[in-house]
């Protein structure tokens with residue numbers, strides 16, 4: 001029988017003997033769980049097959065061969081992407097249709113293209129290609145998206161971290177860094193329901209970031225709005241209007257916005273978007289045009305026909321929410337039921353996006369991931385949300401509950417909660433041992 005949250009004593013207040021008893025009980029529970037041989041996965045933020053099914057109607061589209069202007073979508077051309085689709089997503093992303101590019105299926109590829117082009121050629125406002133600088137550094141709000149960090153690392157770009165708060169990156173910390181160091185050429189932001197913290201960048205923070213003085217004249221904000229439309233509650237966050245803010249602040253070329261339908265239609269066959277100042281869009285297309293004669297406009301038309309208009313996308317997102325919100329509720333319910341009162345973990349209840357950010361007792365995140373693995377639950381490696389996988393406090397774990405069915409989320413979270421508590425008790429006993437058993 002488990003104790004109710006109200007009846008629990010915070011771990012730091014337990015005596016060494018009580019800790020030992022608790023550790024023995026949890027270790028036995030953990031062995032039983034491991035013996036069950038379950039195989040559960042909370043690692044990657046992928047849509048479930050139920051979510052993918054929502055877009056199956058697209059597989060019978062498009063019904064036409066031509067777009068509104070009469071161009072045959074099956075042919076080469078139209079590098080910027082189908083205007084009909086761009087109009088729909090321009091409304092949703094709060095940009096002008098002319099500022100928006102519709103590309104292939106991956107916004108991450110567009111981010112990589114931009115970085116490579118900046119390194120090789122420089123941007124619209126660069127004195128020289130970034131590769132000719134002694135060093136290039138990016139500011140990375142943490143916890144953040146692991147693939148952003150891997151991408152930078154692969155290109156030899158240094159990383160400096162700043163904390164991510166509920167209203168976005170710590171803007172004062174960013175401003176202090178970029179004012180001094182001309183090697184700092186850019187930063188990442190996942191502005192809406194960030195991966196993994198679920199933070200929403202406020203209009204004020206966005207204003208500060210687009211307006212701040214930077215030692216590098218060609219500083220870029222990679223505004224990765226991957227979860228712009230991915231609400232989990234009625235309290236729908238509105239993304240800050242970063243392009244207009246930047247323009248008004250006199251830095252129109254600072255932000256480059258990215259988004260995609262990876263978690264709207266098909267993660268493997270969606271459409272990715274890039275938006276920026278008119279000059280910066282022309283810059284992107286100039287370089288893109290050396291390697292492409294045009295994107296998959298058949299897929300663009302398929303998406304445009306499927307949704308019809310921006311409201312069609314909004315209605316579709318409500319269906320996603322119906323499927324995944326109960327999984328997020330379950331994560332919160334199990335963690336609350338199993339851990340509240342022990343003082344061993346904090347977690348968020350995101351209003352959107354794909355992740356729950358779990359902070360456990362300092363120094364125990366790696367141990368929790370190992371214990372969970374032994375009990376059959378795959379978790380994202382501890383530290384994954386930090387550059388080079390190094391969480392200085394070894395406390396952060398990213399939970400991704402969208403893919404498994406609800407019953408599996410429940411089972412996996414019950415195991416995770418046991419592991420969080422067991423690792424915390426082990427740590428408390430270790431600390432007690434080191435301080436002569438007087439903890």
Ligand SMILES: Cc1ncc(COP(=O)(O)O)c(C=O)c1O
Nearest residue numbers: 106107108145190195226260262
């Ligand atoms: C913040 C963020 N950006 C980008 C991506 C990937 O986007 P895409 O599928 O468009 O390449 C993800 C996927 O998890 C993500 O979390």
